[in-house]
Amino acid sequence: MNFAQIKELKDKVLNGYKITKEEAIRLAETENLETLYYSANQIRAKFCGSYFEMWSVYHQNTGRCENDCTFCPMSSVTKVDYYATSDPTGVEGQIESMRSLKNKGVKNFEIDTTHTVLNDEELTSMIKMLNTIKNKANVELCASFGSLNYAQLQRLQNETTIKSYHCNIESSENFYPNVCTTISLSDKYETIKNAKSLGFYTCSGGIIGLGEMMEDRIDMALKLRDLEVNAISLNVMLPFPGTPLEKQARLSNQEILTTFAIFRFINPKAQLRFARGRSMIKIIEKEALRAGMNSSIVGELVVNAKDADIENDIHLFEDEGFIIRK
Numbered sequence: 001m002n003f004a005q006i007k008e009l010k011d012k013v014l015n016g017y018k019i020t021k022e023e024a025i026r027l028a029e030t031e032n033l034e035t036l037y038y039s040a041n042q043i044r045a046k047f048c049g050s051y052f053e054m055w056s057v058y059h060q061n062t063g064r065c066e067n068d069c070t071f072c073p074m075s076s077v078t079k080v081d082y083y084a085t086s087d088p089t090g091v092e093g094q095i096e097s098m099r100s101l102k103n104k105g106v107k108n109f110e111i112d113t114t115h116t117v118l119n120d121e122e123l124t125s126m127i128k129m130l131n132t133i134k135n136k137a138n139v140e141l142c143a144s145f146g147s148l149n150y151a152q153l154q155r156l157q158n159e160t161t162i163k164s165y166h167c168n169i170e171s172s173e174n175f176y177p178n179v180c181t182t183i184s185l186s187d188k189y190e191t192i193k194n195a196k197s198l199g200f201y202t203c204s205g206g207i208i209g210l211g212e213m214m215e216d217r218i219d220m221a222l223k224l225r226d227l228e229v230n231a232i233s234l235n236v237m238l239p240f241p242g243t244p245l246e247k248q249a250r251l252s253n254q255e256i257l258t259t260f261a262i263f264r265f266i267n268p269k270a271q272l273r274f275a276r277g278r279s280m281i282k283i284i285e286k287e288a289l290r291a292g293m294n295s296s297i298v299g300e301l302v303v304n305a306k307d308a309d310i311e312n313d314i315h316l317f318e319d320e321g322f323i324i325r326k
């Protein structure tokens, strides 16, 4: 697309138009990258304003997972034992960390379980833990407990004060079989739809740089639009030694920025969140903040959140004109 075509499409999106897959592909092929990124930023400004949200993630059970996600250091196909590195201070340590991060401006704390399917007994214990955290830390929480069914989501709603539910779809339907064979993608869709119908604020997203094509990323963005998720986590592939993707080449800066901008064109109102792999894109983070992104996971993702870099993060986001929403 040339300068005028991008501008015309951007104006249509600003007026409520939903772009097609073909238009997204043509956008992604443009050589007018500055125009693409600038236009994505204008769409973010119109629909999301200047607010920026910082979230943090805390893993609960850290044992080896039975699933085979190729990117994940805890998966059944990883040859190295990463899972021994759980926080020795346990939930009490996490509560202290959350209090500290909340004071610094972190808005929401996602509680993540490594395994996909919680049985009712495990859910009961997670609900108890969520209520303990809520009572002691008084923070907003988001649950990321894999593919919960409708009745389980109802329990989460009725027995806790949780308002947000997170479930990543990871990639396009076409590419997903290369990513994971043990978790059903349709179960994930069902969970997101059920969470949405129950009134949860829904977060989803995926990983870029797994070996998929730009068309796969566009398909993922379109699926997330269909699912009407409120927030989209965009992880950039971070290769871990011992995983099947340990030698996966990093995407180019241009591919990453273009992906972020296309996600903004397709999902004008969603919160677009940096997630795992931020260390891979430090060099282009400012540009990404000018290409449609407006949220970030902060802290150490792999195990439990530490607040070491949060001051620097806040400076970065505020220097780009964002107001941190607390």
Ligand code: SF4
Pocket (backbone or CB within 6 Å): 065, 066, 067, 068, 069, 072, 073, 074, 075, 076, 113, 114, 115, 116
């Ligand atoms: S379900 Fe989660 S913890 Fe398990 S292998 Fe997949 S990404 Fe890793």
